Amino acid sequence: MLLYLLFVSPPVNVHAYDTPDDAGGSITVEWSPPPGVEVKFYEVYRSCEGGPYEFVGKFIGSLHSYVDKGLEDGKKYTYRIRLIDVNGDTSEFSMPSSPAVPSPQWFKKGKLNLFIAVVLYFGFLIFFVQSAKTGKRLFIRRIAGLDALDEAVGRAT
Known part of the structure; x- marks a missing residue:
């Protein structure tokens, strides 16, 4: 052996x-x-x-x-x-690996797209809030479903 x-x-x-x-x-x-x-x-x-x-x-x-x-x-x-x-024979040990040091990562690279989406959302939010504060006229589109609901409630009362 x-x-x-x-x-x-x-x-x-x-x-x-x-x-x-x-x-x-x-x-x-x-x-x-x-x-x-x-x-x-x-x-x-x-x-x-x-x-x-x-x-x-x-x-x-x-x-x-x-x-x-x-x-x-x-x-x-x-x-x-x-x-x-498969015969049950054991080899010698391999050469040792180079030393590795475990450490936590601050940011998961797989979540980068979510981070970008959140930054864009808050960027737009801050932009439009600042625009409204300076008096810039902003167009807010009417929602047809809410108009129909308002009309129905108005007729019912």
């Missing part, structure tokens, strides 16, 4: 980075499977601030990324991964 262990390649291109658009406390880890190996499971290990590696979880072979949650913001975390192939 030791001889076979040397031939099972570990995962490659292990990359850890702060999860984008989150409230902090999470790191995304991505890796690539080695060529020519049928992977059954991946085992992910984490180290905090250069300490010992601890087991994080075991994942099926079709996954190539993991979001590690519940971490402390501002600390450096590194990851190593090893695989278990």
Whole structure:
């Protein structure tokens, strides 16, 4: 088995980075499977601030990324991964990822369109309120349904 262990390649291109658009406390880890190996499971290990590696979880072979949650913001975390192939043989550990530091983001980029809409709305609101205060005559279109309702109430009384 030791001889076979040397031939099972570990995962490659292990990359850890702060999860984008989150409230902090999470790191995304991505890796690539080695060529020519049928992977059954991946085992992910984490180290905090250069300490010992601890087991994080075991994942099926079709996954190539993991979001590690519940971490402390501002600390450096590194990851190593090893695989278990379909024969049950375990590879060596991958090269450690570069250190990643979780941190919260102030603004979610996916909400940019909502931010622009709110800014435009309040911009128009301020413009028209200021125009009305300066005495500029503003045209307010009559709403036909309200005119009909007013007429009906007037006839009923």
